[in-house]
Amino acid sequence: MADYHELREIRARNPERVAEAAAARRRRPLLGDRQLMIIAADHPARGALGVGARPLAMGSRVELLDRLQVALARPGVDGLLATPDVVEDLLLLGALDDRIVIGSMNRGGLHGAVFAFDDRFTAYDTATISRMRLDGGKMLCRIALGDPATASTLEACGRAITELAGNGLVAMVEPFWSQPSGHDLSPEGMIRVINVAQGLGATSAYTWLKIPVVADMERVMEATTLPSLLLGGDPGDTPDLAFAAWRKALRLPGVRGLVVGRALLYPPDDDVAAAVDTAVTMLGRADGDPATP
Template sequence: MADYGALREIRARHPERIAEAAAQRRRRPLTGDGQLLIIAADHPARGALGVGSRPLAMGSREDLLDRLVAALARPGVDGLLATPDIVEDLLLLGALDDRIVIGSMNRGGIQGAVFEFDDRFTAFDSDAIARMRLDGGKMLCRIALDEHGTAATLEACARAVSELAARDLIAMVEPFWSHRSGHDLSPEGVIKAINVGQALGATSARTWLKIPVVPEMDRVMRATTLPALLLGGDPGDTPDLAYAAWRNALKLPGVRGLVVGRALLYPPDDDVVTAVDTAAAMLDARPARSPAPGG
């Protein structure tokens, strides 16, 4: 278990060590042989702390970090997607060497807020991502025809895609055709969202998509030529059904791997290692890598 007393002391007395840890982090290529497994941990910044029947499952930062450290130490895990606070904690804990790190950018659309669809960029920006030597930035792009905030979100996402590409960094766009009660997860809804999301910015050369697993994924994946990572989402209390859907979708052309958070960090039996290893075993063959220190 990590020494959180020491972590708090560093944050209070030696905040410069965050930048030092970022500068010293051992990096690895984003692209290579095989599919990727990225662990997502940007839900808390939007007030989305629930997992299944547990409304505050992600409420304890120490517990979340323990689960993240355990997941990132597994040899089948390629990296992390998170907001600055979590990235910085994990840098100080030494958990991000030889891992891809994607910074989450727009977390201003707080879950349930009247301004939810005006999804402001309140976390990483492209300058910070470059300065921290991260590998790219992720943005949520909810498209709601009856929400005025969608226009500002589209414009901000387009700007972020362009700024990241200008720095040779990946822009991971997570598009949804949405409405106040949720996302349209029909094949048609996802196809429409993909077509809007992949056209954002001055170039799509560095754009990857993060898309949900829905029915008729073969038809959905024909909507794009861009690299796509599958969104794991919250499987509730039926992870086996989610795993089966992931296995099938991972076989499709253009699918480069998984981005999964709650399903692996908070499985029903709380066995993070087994959940992560199960997901990693679904990915196509890649050269064996040594476990991270402590893995």
């Protein structure tokens, strides 16, 4: 595990270096020739620290940073999705040059809380994403018909989508049809929530979707023409099954790549590099052409 003494000293004595690092970061185009591989690390800000049977797997920030730096350095990895604290640590460590960076925006609906569906925007806002020269903002959009907090979440997501688009920035929307017991991951549930999510905001010109791999993904992907990324989630003790499902779904029209966090950062054997490399081999051309080797 690395010694983060210098990072801690900068944090305490020279906070202005965060903005300086953001201004100096080398950027890259969003889409290249191949589908995207984005590493997600915004779970801790919602108190969701567990991976498989390890309830506090993501609780150590220095271990998380170690794992993120390994993942981001692997060939074929395009970028990061994270909250400001993680993004700023990695900026100061010099790990985000030539990487796409998506800022996570609403982390207020804490995992397991009675206000879980009151998903307030407590992290990035559009002005900061633009000022920090990030590439877009991600928002969780859980729709619970029995919870009145859903209405304010929908309104906030719509406003953020409009603001991001006004700045020419991607709005990455992660929608779920939900209830306190969990998400509706049936094909019908995903089709329903995709149709609501893609209608949010004054324009969908810069909207991307981040959706789980569920049954009958062919039918699910017919619900949208928007660019879509597949989320990885926690595969538990069956990563091989998860990888097989991703491989198949990546070949569907409109799928532009993967956004994966825990499954690659905390694999069962703790070999982050090998897990990332396996996922990268699944990627096809940027247009999802299945003929790609």
